[in-house]
Amino acid sequence: MAELQKSYPWTRTPLVACGPMRLIALSKLAFEVSNAGGLGFIGAGSDASILSAELEKVKQLQTSSSNFGSETSALPVGVGFLLWAGDKLLDDALPLLESYKPAAIWLFAPTEPQQLTKWTEAVRRVTQSKTKIWIQVGTVKDALEATKLCQPEVLVVQGTDAGGHGLEKCAGLIPLLPEVDDAVTAHCRAEGIAKPTMIAAGGIMDGRGAAASLALGASGFVMGTRYLASPEAVIAKGYQHAVLKAADGGINTARGKLYDTLRGTTDWPLHYGGRGVLNESHRDAEKGMSVKENKRRYDEALKLGDDGWGENARLTTYAGTGVGLVTEIKSAAAITEEVRGDAVSILKRTSSKL
Amino acid sequence: MAELQKSYPWTRTPLVACGPMRLIALSKLAFEVSNAGGLGFIGAGSDASILSAELEKVKQLQTSSSNFGSETSALPVGVGFLLWAGDKLLDDALPLLESYKPAAIWLFAPTEPQQLTKWTEAVRRVTQSKTKIWIQVGTVKDALEATKLCQPEVLVVQGTDAGGHGLEKCAGLIPLLPEVDDAVTAHCRAEGIAKPTMIAAGGIMDGRGAAASLALGASGFVMGTRYLASPEAVIAKGYQHAVLKAADGGINTARGKLYDTLRGTTDWPLHYGGRGVLNESHRDAEKGMSVKENKRRYDEALKLGDDGWGENARLTTYAGTGVGLVTEIKSAAAITEEVRGDAVSILKRTSSKL
Structure with a gap:
């Protein structure tokens, strides 16, 4: 040091x-x-x-x-x-x-x-x-x-x-x-x-x-x-607000490739993934929605601006598991x-x- | 306190x-x-x-x-x-x-x-x-x-x-x-x-x-x-030895249901998994080996006694990600x-x- x-x-x-x-x-x-x-x-x-x-x-x-x-x-x-x-x-x-x-x-x-x-x-x-x-x-x-x-x-x-x-x-x-x-x-x-x-x-x-x-x-x-x-x-206000709102990140965030896929940032080496707050995109993917449809809805959500973020919305809220401590x-x-x-x-x- | x-x-x-x-x-x-x-x-x-x-x-x-x-x-x-x-x-x-x-x-x-x-x-x-x-x-x-x-x-x-x-x-x-x-x-x-x-x-x-x-x-x-x-x-000597040998547990351990499945301890609620050191059972499961065959080999490995444990063997070494600090x-x-x-x-x- x-x-x-x-x-x-x-x-x-x-x-x-x-x-x-x-x-x-x-x-x-x-x-x-x-x-x-x-x-x-x-x-x-x-x-x-x-x-x-x-x-x-x-x-x-x-x-x-x-x-x-x-x-x-x-x-x-x-x-x-x-x-x-x-x-x-x-x-x-x-x-x-x-x-x-x-x-x-x-x-x-x-x-x-x-x-x-x-x-x-x-x-x-x-x-x-x-x-x-x-x-x-x-x-x-x-x-x-x-x-x-x-x-x-x-x-x-x-x-x-x-x-x-x-x-x-x-x-x-x-x-x-x-x-x-x-x-x-x-x-x-x-x-x-x-x-x-x-x-x-x-x-x-x-x-x-x-x-x-x-x-x-x-x-x-x-x-x-x-x-x-x-x-x-x-940072968009919607993203920032989603960070302030999220809590208990061990169960309410996940690391993976979904958000990269939706955002089109797919050049990352395979052993990396992005951790973000679980949202509608994540739940739909888990239920088996096709990437194409999920991406279509993501692109639609982009038009919502700040309302596109949140646990019941679709845009990506990258954040760590400690997000609940950010209030x-x-x-x-x-x-x-x-x-x-x-x-x-x-x-x-x-x-x-x- | x-x-x-x-x-x-x-x-x-x-x-x-x-x-x-x-x-x-x-x-x-x-x-x-x-x-x-x-x-x-x-x-x-x-x-x-x-x-x-x-x-x-x-x-x-x-x-x-x-x-x-x-x-x-x-x-x-x-x-x-x-x-x-x-x-x-x-x-x-x-x-x-x-x-x-x-x-x-x-x-x-x-x-x-x-x-x-x-x-x-x-x-x-x-x-x-x-x-x-x-x-x-x-x-x-x-x-x-x-x-x-x-x-x-x-x-x-x-x-x-x-x-x-x-x-x-x-x-x-x-x-x-x-x-x-x-x-x-x-x-x-x-x-x-x-x-x-x-x-x-x-x-x-x-x-x-x-x-x-x-x-x-x-x-x-x-x-x-x-x-x-x-x-x-x-604890079996083989298990204990495998603990002393394992390191870099972020990549060399994983949490999941495989070891429970092999051991027959399948009554755990679904949201729990056991973290253990990666071994041959784990790699075979990742390669697509059937549970039945993996379990057959696990049961065979039980007969090996202490030699059944290790990263190139099949028995379960439950351990945390910090296992490399145990030497x-x-x-x-x-x-x-x-x-x-x-x-x-x-x-x-x-x-x-x-």
Whole structure:
């Protein structure tokens, strides 16, 4: 963590990051999280077309804040990429990364592990390693592979409770993070290399989950679903309202390929699925409705605007199993500060009682 | 928690419990956990036939220990029951519970919620409430229902990472426990009733998971899989060896009905499944092998004894996703003391760094 904080001098401990939710986490949300002492990520996804404008906006916002000293040589946000998109994404992104030098790139969902190496080497080269490499993993196997291939500065360890896309087969953070940590620590010791910082993701909604992740051995944590309920998220009101309303996510969300199928985002490697709140599309699919008819109704629902979302409607509400803990809209800065503060006070209070 | 400790004066904080693993957690394991300041459970399961002998053994063991003062009016272990077994189980168990007054009964998997009420009322009556009511839940809905119906002393909140049987659809502990806690706290405040103590289960293998569960708001935690690797567990060497060998449980375990089908334990309500380590039976089922042929091969494998277990063999290795954190055999007392101590020191160390 000490190493990371040297790279990100505006951040406070523990590090709070906002997940790079594709086309939802853009410059405003990412900047506000960083401006509150965290690290926000822009969700570029599989396409760099929005990236230039969003990075430029962050650069402008940065000049308006006194929170980023002159010692900050990197742009104080990160960018998340979906590596299955292929070489074109790297080709398009690389000049922008060279020019803006974001604090981090977050690499997720390669079609093959060598893509991780390709991105890592190219980005380190063009940014003189000012842009740090964050790699998202969900198994011990992938964590070891990423560490061996890339020696990333950060491993984002994502458990099964995460909203949106993640591994179809995956453990929760409570067993996953310690096992990843043990395996990666042993490998790095044996090889005499620096151990990546562990950042936890998946199901963290408030100070309690955050405190738990630190007890598991993480140096910081990511929230995604929680930031959906911020005014800075680029999200339809209907989607946001569905997030506030959903509860008991273990039974009222599911991970799978249905929502990708309906939305036409079918390029994901097969072992990933998207977790969303159960709705009419899901129930109809379970009852055996054809994909074609389900998609037709989905496309119809798109015309309803905000009314298209909800448990009795059809549009996709990607969210984690902890969605029931998200009950009000707060600014991204307030969320960042509250969860960071609560995590610390919960740990102090819990340990003082023992 | 204060209330619970009054009932269990031999226990230390935080409370460590051993899950009532059916026919694996018997008098010896349960007693050793309690004797080390925790609370062990005997896994009676769906049949009370072993119960009389096991409770009597605990009674004998208790007389050999100075850890249980005369103020202990209940037998210092609990008993776990599977409520789908029906009225006969209650009828058979009730005289034994009346006679031995175990510290707790752990109620799990009713066919209908009214069974919880029936058990709770009967057991409180015959034990003069000396036997405390622990009810296992895996959703916010079930937690509220159990609280309303029974006002149990304890809610065991089990997340999806648990080994053996649990809900097919379930969140991990990080989001689940806080949401259950919030909902139950609000209900109990509104009704002016005592709030059940929250005990966490599912994926806790060592001090890190234990510390995390306390940060989430639990007063104690349950381990199951971890105790499989103790000499006191009644478990075949082949099964135990398979537990020590398995790793990366997010991808190498799965929850489902296959192992129940092969073993012939098919009376579970449909929304429960058993999590076990993937093996040849699982792979053959995925490849489309008929249940009949798979079962024939399973029955053949039974003849192999200890060689019947393993990732390339066929017998069932029920275990949680954190099975990779279980790497050596230790006495149940050593596990209990180590995890309790580590949980405390991890919380103190983590909070002191913040």
